[in-house]
Amino acid sequence: MAHRIRFVQGNEACVEGALYAGLSFFAGYPITPSTEIAELLAERLPARGGKFIQMEDEIASMCAIIGASLTGRKVMTATSGPGFSLKQEAIGYACMAEIPCVIVNVQRGGPSTGNPTHVGQGDVNQARWGTHGDHNIIALTASNHQDVFAVTVDAFNLAETYRTPVILLFDEIVGHMRERLIVPEPGELDLVQRLHTSVPKDVDYYPYLPREDGRLPMSDFGGEHRYNVTGLYHDMWGFPSSNPKIVSGLLRHLIDKIDNRVHAITRHKEHYLDGAEYVLVSYGASARSAIHLAKERRSKGEKIGVVELQTLWPFPSGLIREKCQDAKAVLVVEMNMGQVLAQVRAAVADPERVFLANRVDGQLIAPADIKQILRVIQGRGI
Amino acid sequence: MAVHDYIRQRFFPHLWCPGCGHGIVLNNLLHAVDDLQLGKNDIVITSGIGCSARISGYVDFHTLHTLHGRALAFATGVKLSRPELTLIVPMGDGDALAIGGNHFIHAARRNIDLTAIVMNNKIYGMTGGQFSPLSGTDVLATTAPYRTIDNSFDVVELARAAGATFVARSTAYHAVETIEILKKAITHKGFSVVEILSQCPTYYGRKNKEGEAAEMIGHYDTMTAKIGSKALEENPSLIARGIFVDIERPEYCEAYDTIISQAMRRTQ
Numbered sequence: 001m002a003h004r005i006r007f008v009q010g011n012e013a014c015v016e017g018a019l020y021a022g023l024s025f026f027a028g029y030p031i032t033p034s035t036e037i038a039e040l041l042a043e044r045l046p047a048r049g050g051k052f053i054q055m056e057d058e059i060a061s062m063c064a065i066i067g068a069s070l071t072g073r074k075v076m077t078a079t080s081g082p083g084f085s086l087k088q089e090a091i092g093y094a095c096m097a098e099i100p101c102v103i104v105n106v107q108r109g110g111p112s113t114g115n116p117t118h119v120g121q122g123d124v125n126q127a128r129w130g131t132h133g134d135h136n137i138i139a140l141t142a143s144n145h146q147d148v149f150a151v152t153v154d155a156f157n158l159a160e161t162y163r164t165p166v167i168l169l170f171d172e173i174v175g176h177m178r179e180r181l182i183v184p185e186p187g188e189l190d191l192v193q194r195l196h197t198s199v200p201k202d203v204d205y206y207p208y209l210p211r212e213d214g215r216l217p218m219s220d221f222g223g224e225h226r227y228n229v230t231g232l233y234h235d236m237w238g239f240p241s242s243n244p245k246i247v248s249g250l251l252r253h254l255i256d257k258i259d260n261r262v263h264a265i266t267r268h269k270e271h272y273l274d275g276a277e278y279v280l281v282s283y284g285a286s287a288r289s290a291i292h293l294a295k296e297r298r299s300k301g302e303k304i305g306v307v308e309l310q311t312l313w314p315f316p317s318g319l320i321r322e323k324c325q326d327a328k329a330v331l332v333v334e335m336n337m338g339q340v341l342a343q344v345r346a347a348v349a350d351p352e353r354v355f356l357a358n359r360v361d362g363q364l365i366a367p368a369d370i371k372q373i374l375r376v377i378q379g380r381g382i
Numbered sequence: 383m384a385v386h387d388y389i390r391q392r393f394f395p396h397l398w399c400p401g402c403g404h405g406i407v408l409n410n411l412l413h414a415v416d417d418l419q420l421g422k423n424d425i426v427i428t429s430g431i432g433c434s435a436r437i438s439g440y441v442d443f444h445t446l447h448t449l450h451g452r453a454l455a456f457a458t459g460v461k462l463s464r465p466e467l468t469l470i471v472p473m474g475d476g477d478a479l480a481i482g483g484n485h486f487i488h489a490a491r492r493n494i495d496l497t498a499i500v501m502n503n504k505i506y507g508m509t510g511g512q513f514s515p516l517s518g519t520d521v522l523a524t525t526a527p528y529r530t531i532d533n534s535f536d537v538v539e540l541a542r543a544a545g546a547t548f549v550a551r552s553t554a555y556h557a558v559e560t561i562e563i564l565k566k567a568i569t570h571k572g573f574s575v576v577e578i579l580s581q582c583p584t585y586y587g588r589k590n591k592e593g594e595a596a597e598m599i600g601h602y603d604t605m606t607a608k609i610g611s612k613a614l615e616e617n618p619s620l621i622a623r624g625i626f627v628d629i630e631r632p633e634y635c636e637a638y639d640t641i642i643s644q645a646m647r648r649t650q
Contacts (some may be wrong), residue, residue, distance in 0.1 A: 025463055046645035051638065053461050056488035060455035067428070067459025070446065071467075075459075093449055156526065221426055221444040228390075228439050230447035239393055239439060240447075355596045 002280075004183045010174040011036040011078075013145035013181045014104060015044065017152030018076050020184065021191060023102075024050040025073040027064035029057055032116045033172040034106035037078035056320055058083040062090035069099050070229065072194065072220035073154055078104035081114055084123055084130065091165050092131030093231040095254060098208070098216060100159035100194070102152075104168040106175040107284075109362045118362030119172040121284055124339040125144050127167045128313045134251055136258040138265060139167040139313040143287040145181040148174060150189070151267065151273055151310055157192035158265060163216055169312060171335070173285035173364055193368075194218055197225065206348060209236040214257055258314055266319060267310035272298050276305030278374065279324050280357075282333035284310040286365050290333045293367040293374075295345070306376070312340070317347035329377045330354045385412045388422065390442050397436055399507075401595025403554035403580030407501050408437050410557050410578075411470070425468045428457040430482060432474035432508050434501040434580075451481030452643035454489040457496050465495070465635035468568060472499045475516035476506045479535050483515070490544035490573050494634035497567045497574045500537055503582035511585030522589045538626050547572035549627035553579040553602035556623060563625065569613040572633050577605070579621075 008016070015037055018026075025123065026045055028038035038054065045052040051068070053060040058079055065075035078089060084105045094101050109115025110122045119349040138158050140151040148170065149160075155166040197217040199205040205225035210216050219225035232240040233247045241247070272294045273279070282290040287308045297304045305324045309316065324330045324344070330353055332341040338356045345351035359365035359375040375381060389412070398404050415425065425443040429435035431450035438445040444467075453471050461469045476499045478486055489496060505523060506512040506523045513523035520536035541549045548570040552560040560578060567574035581587060581598035593599050607613035609624035 025459070027459060043645070046638070046642040047649040049642060049646070053458070053462055053638075055455065055458070056484055058456070059452065060485055060488070063452045063455035064462070065444065066448075067461075068455040068463035069459075071460055071463040073463055089449055090452065099556030221446070221460060222423065222467050224423060226422060226442055226444050228445045228447060230439070231449060232447070237392075239390075 004185070006181045006183060007178055007179055008145060008181050009036060009147050009176055010148050010170060011106065011176070012040060013289040014152050014168065014170065015040045017149035017182055018102070018156070019044060019048070020149070020189065021153045021156035022074045023076050023156070025065060025075045026051070026077065027055050027061040028077050029055055029061050029079070031058070031083045032103060033108055033175050033226070034078045034080045036175070037104060037106075045229065052266065053237040058086035059090060065101050066090060066094050066097075066099050067159045068223045069101050074100070074160070076102040076104065078106065080106045081108045081110050081116065081123075084110065084126060086132040092133065092135060094165040095131065095135040095137065096231045097229050098163040099165075099229075100163055100167050101201070102155045102159055102168060103165055107169060107171040109360075115362040117172065119285060119335060119364060120360070120362065121171055121286065121335040122337075122339070123313055123314060124336065127169050134255065136164070137167060137257050137313050138162070138164060138258060138311070139169050140267065140282045140311055141169045142310055143174065143284055143308060145179050147310065149181060150185070153189050153191070154267065157190070160192045160194050162261070163218070165259065166382045169284070171284045196220070199225065207235040207238045208234060224253040259343040262314045262316060262318070265311055265314060266316040268316065268319060269310065270323070271295075271308060273304040273305035273307065273323065275303050275348065277328045277329040278305075278377070279330045280304065280333050280370065281308045281309065281320065281324070281330060281340065282306060283312065283340065286333045286335055289365050289367045289370060293308040293370050296367065309340070313378040315343045317343070319343050320344055321349070324348050327353070331370065331374060331377065333357045333365060335359055335365055383416055385409060385416065385430050388412045388415060388442050390440055393631070394554070395421060396440055398433060399584040401581070401583040402433070403503065403582070403599065404437070404501055404558060406433055406554040407472070407499070407560070407578050407580055408440065410560040411437070411472070411564055412441070413561045414428065414492040414568060415559065418568060420568075421470055423544070425464070426457070426460050428453045428460065428469060428471050430473055430477040432477045432506070434472050434474035434475060437472045451477055452485060453477070454482060454485040454496065454498065458489060458492075458494055461494055461496055462635055470498045470499065470568065471496055472501060473480055475502045475504060476502060479515045479537070479540070487540070487544040488580055489544040490541055490575070493545055493547055493572045494630050495571055495573070497564075497576070500575065500577045501580045502537065502577055503580045503586060505582050505586040507582050507585055512588060537575065541575040542627050545573070546575045546627060547629050548574035548625070550575070550625045551577045551579075551621070551623050553606055553623065554581060554600035555599050559623065566625065566628070569629065570604040572631060
């Protein structure tokens with residue numbers, strides 16, 4: 001057991017999680033603060049027969065993993081800030097063509113080149129709406145390395161289950177900080193393998209005809225079923241179509257396959273929430289400070305709790321509504337100008353009770369920063 | 383097999399204009415595949431966006447119709463994942479060399495075993511006749527109402543300089559030559575580039591008064607000459623046809639296999 005205890009960076013915990021989940025193809029491009037993921041996989045993947053390729057740019061990396069996924073592999077790319085912007089077109093392609101893949105974005109300060117080696121959480125909305133057009137997406141996050149490992153495994157499982165790109169939205173602090181990771185034993189965490197079609201050779205296979213349960217079994221490129229994959233609206237053969245019925249049917253399918261399963265997709269953690277008068281909603285590195293503060297104030301008898309989000313998209317509105325309904329006030333703790341704040345305000349019955357504790361200067365929001373705002377809300381001055 | 387056995391007849395009629403050269407290229411490609419007796423399950427066609435890119439939908443192989451300019455990047459992922467598959471990447475001139483220019487030179491540099499076909503009609507056809515990086519100067523296009531001032535790439539020289547190990551040029555007029563060149567390009571181990579001049583009577587021809595389709599395709603006979611021919615020697619302003627580069631260099635996927643054995647040995 002001892003050898004399974006590791007002292008690692010968050011980026012390394014992500015690599016361990018991805019390999020545990022069955023990652024066998026990675027394409028990437030160097031960018032801070034996600035580069036360690038590419039570096040580690042360049043070494044680890046070929047040692048287990050997998051493939052690593054450093055592409056000419058972020059766009060090509062995203063395209064290459066989609067191509068490799070179609071041959072039946074579990075695939076991933078990793079990036080930060082500007083690289084995430086560049087990948088958006090191909091992320092939309094993976095949404096449209098329903099190709100499982102995992103995209104890691106270790107967030108830094110933005111916009112543009114921004115604050116490369118400093119923390120930020122400003123890509124929450126970009127994860128949801130970065131690519132053009134209506135679509136749906138899954139985005140997960142974590143605040144500590146054990147959870148980074150677990151949500152990375154989860155990302156692969158969700159990508160295979162729903163045939164969708166899944167975004168892992170980490171941040172510079174979680175990515176670079178070192179702490180303990182216990183690598184689970186094989187079999188300890190459930191792994192979802194790709195659902196392959198049972199249609200035999202020489203029988204028509206319809207790649208985009210959902211089963212009764214809504215899932216679309218796949219057939220690997222190079223296998224016995226030949227079909228077309230496109231980013232255009234397409235019919236059940238995967239052939240381009242602008243037939244209004246097909247267009248609206250496909251878009252609704254892309255939205256519904258995720259929206260109808262928010263409950264199953266949602267992961268979250270509760271800290272000191274019992275009877276909490278003040279609820280802090282947070283995620284990623286920010287949640288570490290929120291949890292620290294709640295623990296400290298509880299010891300002094302103040303009823304403060306934390307809802308830690310691990311699924312950011314689809315946003316768990318129902319969960320937030322339920323957990324915040326009895327709170328005197330809700331404080332969203334994040335390192336941006338209020339991206340999750342807007343979601344929380346939209347979710348609760350009285351949005352005027354929801355406040356923002358943020359920091360956008362490239363520094364971790366500290367428990368003291370949150371406490372200061374909390375005191376104002378509590379009417380205890382500054 | 384007959385050529386129509388490689389076609390998805392369900393998806394016809396195709397969307398190309400009457401007189402377009404792209405149908406001829408498709409026909410030549412299928413003849414090459416048939417002559418080589420390649421299995422349909424072993425071929426992956428990856429294409430981008432544009433008139434040329436629609437080839438992928440019409441053929442009964444594994445087909446991946448991707449994003450504008452990105453076909454080679456997708457193809458690289460498929461090929462590195464499954465090196466035993468034959469990857470053919472038909473592209474237009476704008477697709478391959480404007481928006482896709484970076485992927486083009488880097489695929490060549492890696493010498494990954496893909497066959498890139500640049501169907502050069504010197505125009506963006508699908509969007510209605512804008513000039514491309516292969517239009518050259520003094521040409522009329524919807525985005526060049528006063529004629530183009532942009533210089534053209536020479537696909538052959540670009541591919542050679544970037545590291546492609548097989549580089550050839552043909553035209554829609556020279557169908558038999560094209561078939562033979564495509565066969566060599568597909569069998570070649572490494573990155574192959576085949577430029578095929580293909581007429582666009584609808585936009586390029588009409589705008590530049592080059593005549594009807596038959597006249598345009600006829601020009602390919604008079605404006606080109608085979609490498610090493612007397613005609614080319616006497617008139618160097620003719621466009622050379624034939625195979626310019628056919629050399630051996632380590633192929634990317636094979637080289638990566640040696641990385642795998644090395645890494646596996648080290649961790650044993």
